[in-house]
Amino acid sequence: MSTLMFFIGVYGFLTRRNLITILMSVELILNSVNINFLAFNRYLFPHKLDGMFFSLFIIAVAAAEAAVAIAIIINIYRRFSTINVEDVNEMKY
């Protein structure tokens, strides 16, 4: 199931035009990975908690990264007046 979520997130990342939607897809990917960790933890190592600790890490990192991403998006909007990812392509040949 986590694989399914992962690839839905990847599809969303590659397809959507709105930057915020892309950000949502990234969150989806991170969450899918989280679930993956927990699942493996439950099935392979019932007595240890290493997977859960790492999931906690991922939640924290995801939160921070979402904040940074929003900041970047706000700056992009100030510069380009759009949050359509196809219009943000100045760094090219």
Next chain:
Amino acid sequence: MINFAYTVWIPLIPFLMFIILGLGGHKLKPKLSGLLGTTGLGIITILSYITAYKYFFATPKIDETFRTLLAFNTTWLRFTDELHIDMGVLLDPISVMMLIVVTTVSFMVHIYSIGYMHGQKGYERFFAFLSLFTFSMLGLVVATNIFQMYIFWELVGISSFLLIGFYYTKPSAVAASKKAFIVTRFADMGFLIGILILSFNTKTFDFISLTDPNGLAITKGSGVAFMGLSVMTWSMIFVFMGGVGKSAMFPFHIWLPDAMEGPTPVSALIHAATMVVAGVYLVARMFPIYAFSTPAALEIVTYVGAFSSLFAAIIACTQTDIKRVLAYSTMSQIGYMMLALGVSGYGGHEGLGFMASMFHLFTHALFKSLLFLGAGAIIHAVHSNYMTDMGGLRKYLPITHITFLVACLTIAGIPPFSGFFSKDEILAAAFHHNKLLFAVEWAVAGLTAFYMFRLYFSIFWGKDTQYHHTPKEAPYTMTIPLIILATGSLFSGFIPFNELITSNGKPFETEIEWIVAIPSVIIGIFGIAVAWVMYRKTTDLPARAASFFNFLYKWAYNKFYIDELYIFITKKIIFRYIASPVAWFDRHIIDGTMNSIATVTQVVSFRIRKFQSGQLQKYAFVFISGALLLVILLIYLWR
């Protein structure tokens, strides 16, 4: 043991002068730079004389032999414990003699140049280069090992290049300096090959171990035979090739006449007295090897010397440029020296040729530099190099006249001048070895007397030319060296060389052999008489003689077309068939490869620049597909 360590300063002081004059010369007043160079030379001349006195008269001899002393020796470059190149000062009879010759002649030339180059542009540069040359030549003669000699050999070549091309705005001077350097460099290639073969065979560079008659190099040296000659013989032949180039023997003589484009003091120093005898010195230095291990190479030395002396003497009879006559005369006299070395044996009376060669080197340095400096005084007065523009100069240039006459009498071999003694010893050595060679050299002695007196009479007697402005005698700075050198030419014949400088260091008895001496004097006087008749007054005898010998005259006047032959070989054969294809290959294939690599890179990068589109999602797509690919590969390759 008397300490000779100070002799390391003898080469180093001119080097110091070169650095000072070269770097700071144009900031000093010209007179000061001239004085500085000359003072440096004066100091080392005095040091050389002190060294000679101490070496010959104050150092005790072992077993009646003059010992070879290492005054100074440091390891300069060390590859392994056995393979190392040293720099040092070696004192033995011939090197001490050469110290005297080089420093004396250089000192005279320095004093002379103060007058001759006065007011010319580049005055300081001239003295800097003269000091560089003196340093190089001194380093060559005191070399302790053959590699050091090679290093200084090349340095001498560079100094010669710089000095011949001193008037660098004149195209002929530039061409002449290039010719000199290229020809001698080509010969030095042979020298280097010889050094490498020799040292590979004998495992040492050092002269003392190479030339020790009881040492390993000579007793066990001869290696495997190759095409009929042993390895040692081949290496000695190659080494001699270097000597042939530097000493302007046939066939590498072509640079010497053209080298007269340089200022006359340069011709006196380099091309009469010092650099051109470097080849003779080389053979003398390696003489024990030549005498014991490689007599075949010694035969080659003999015949090259004999041929060169005859060849040059014939050409000199027809030349009209006074410096060129003297250049060919130098070539001829060095041929004598090589011949004398070639016919020599080793030890005692057998080594007569060796002693005669060194003796002739000594006297020749004095009288030939005198001749060149005198020619310089004449050119300075008349502003022309050609005999045809001169005549009757004895009225205007008295001191030059007398000293020039002394030098001409010396070279013709008239007693009691020094040339008689040294040439007589050479003829005696040749007489004992091979009567045919003696006859050839005897004829060359006659030719020498003839063309030298042809030169003398054409300049100082002959027709009474009207000059545009009256020729003035040269200033004191120019005439004093002439007088000093003339005195040397007069009296140096009496130096007992047979007690001081011999092939194995032991003195031996010689006496005048009348059967050789009398014919040589007679042929000398005969040559002078022929020149007297033909040139003292203007007659048509020279023109009639030229037409009588028509074909030979034309060939001799054009220097036997050797220059044309070399140009033909290089332009038509080497350039066209070897150099051009190689150049084509270099330009098109090697450069083409490099260029095409660059072009391909450029084209490919132009085509794939669209990858950087700026579109985030494309980047992400590529990233993810790449990651997936890796994952799949890893899963499948894990098996």
